[in-house]
Amino acid sequence: MNIFILVGRDEEYNMREFLELNPPEKFWQEIKFFLDDKILTTEKLNLDNALGRILAEDLYSPVDLPPFSRSTVDGYAVKASDTAGASASMPTYFEIIGSVEMGESTELELKSGQAAAIPTGGMLPAGADSVLMIEDTEKIEDNTIESFKSLAAGENLVQKAEDIAAGELLFKKGHKIMARDIGALAGLGITEFKGAVRAKVSVISTGDELIPAGAEAKPGEIRDINSYSITSYLNKIGAQAKKVGIIEDKFESLKAAVKNELDQDLILISGGSSVGIKDMTIDLLNSLGEPGVLLHGLAIKPGKPTILAIIEGTIVMGLPGHPASAWTVNNVLVAEIVRVLNGEKKAAAIGTSNNKYLIKAELTRSLISDKGREEYIPVKICKKNDKLMAEPLLGKSSLITNLAYGDAVLRIPRNQEGKEKGEIVELTLIE
8 A cells, every 4th residue: 555645835725625624533534444454564674674663473482581590690509498597696508519600501409508609690500599699608618608698599590581481472563673672682582573664755845936955045945844854754753755856836747756656655745836736736636546535624733734535545645835734744644654554553543642752741821722623732841840841832834943942742632722821731742
């Protein structure tokens, strides 16, 4: 399944251009129908390229870890029962029958009253069930030690399979591989496994006023923002996103550019400034295949002129072109779809509240919101009198600096008219 994401330019459309202002729930209902049928594409991963990838299979431990009971201190392996009642006035004595070598197995077997010298990480000899720390002992003869320490069975050692046992589930399908996980996999000898192929994304910018970020801007020209912010974020969450370039605001040019990227999972078209460019976008999508545009307009702010279409099994989205609007829709809607394509989430789970990065803070000022539209407001987080405070960063949807300076986003539900100063609100951290 491929996905188009088209990013329109203006936040405010003439209302006749909208089918209706659809609630976000309708968007998720439409998209889930197609994502449910998506077959996850997988590939072989290894320890060197697995960081941040999503498992496409359950992983079970092939061995016990640790594979043998081992000491966690330098000292002497003993039977705990032989140390019972030991004190400064009544020490216990042990005969040293040998030593354990690091990285080697041992054939030593302890009987009552016997001990074996053992290093940290050394294999516990048969008959031993605890380890005396070397600082809790004193050598009184070449082969005799005394100790004033009483031990419990299992003290100062890690039992065989205490970390994980052979056959035990290590990670479930859909788990994102972190750096610490790679260490665990290496320790178990798991060097290859199946991972989900990352969603492939192409970003096309269009607009006669747009120039590349590295070009010198002349009067009337602006540098491309959306292709950089969108690809950066989607790459961060696991996509393979690339910038295609700036395409002129002409029907055939844009259509040709889209067709050239149809081997991708997502195509994002950002921009368009000429008169009628929004109508052209709708016509372009409808000309590419059936059933065409399904949804035009969402009850979210910013992000009202969002488009959803299905083109011969390909999901197509149109995002507003103002930077803050495009960023919001990309994070709220597009990122969720990418996570499903990457195997990180199931389609049934999208559209629900994601509490992974939520924190709470006190609002520094009252906010008025349009009832009936879900609103997202960037905030700056600061600390005052040992309390976390949320300072709203208000501005037009064309202002990218609010996102650059913001630490988190406040979501105001559609059924609320705002938030009160001093209210404790939940915030989603900006990644």
